[in-house]
Amino acid sequence: MCGVCTAAALAGVGLSRWLKIDDSISGLWIGGMLISLSIWTAKWLGDKFPKINFFGLTFIVGFIYYALIIIPFYQKGIMGHPKNVLFGIDKLLLGLVVGSIFFYLGGELYKIVKTKNGGHAQFPFQKVVIPVAILAILSGIFYFITK
Secondary structure (H helix, E strand, C coil): CCHHHHHHHHHHHHHHHHCCCCHHHHHHHHHHHHHHHHHHHHHHHHHHCHHHCCCCHHHHHHHHHHHHHHHHHHHCCCCCCCCCEECCEEHHHHHHHHHHHHHHHHHHHHHHHHHHCCCCCCCCCHHHHHHHHHHHHHHHHHHHHHC
16 A cells, blocks of 8 residues: 555545545545555554564554544544444444455455556556545445435
8 A cells, every 4th residue: 555545545534524425435435544554654664663563563553543543433422323323333333344344455456466467557556546446436335325
């Protein structure tokens, strides 16, 4: 993941909240942003401080980022409202989990496509387009589910 991925995910969050889009859709973009930030930060830490570069670093960084988002959302009442649920799960939390999983899978799909193409992207910014396109498609699906 890269800084452009992170900026795209942040832009999606800001836009969805500004447009009063359903929390499940906002959660998708928050989840994508958190995955991107976690991977990006862990890579930066590993490069900057090689002595702390270990197997679970990305998980620990991700856990911290998720806690920094989820705990304040619950404390402020943004998450946890009994009438803001979809499939029995808080809409924002559901979107966050689904968005995280699919954004990560989009990054993995990029790696597979790149490997099959001799180690090169098939078009410029493919690394950004694949995960962000997946979140955009999921946003459309969640829009119709929650409409």
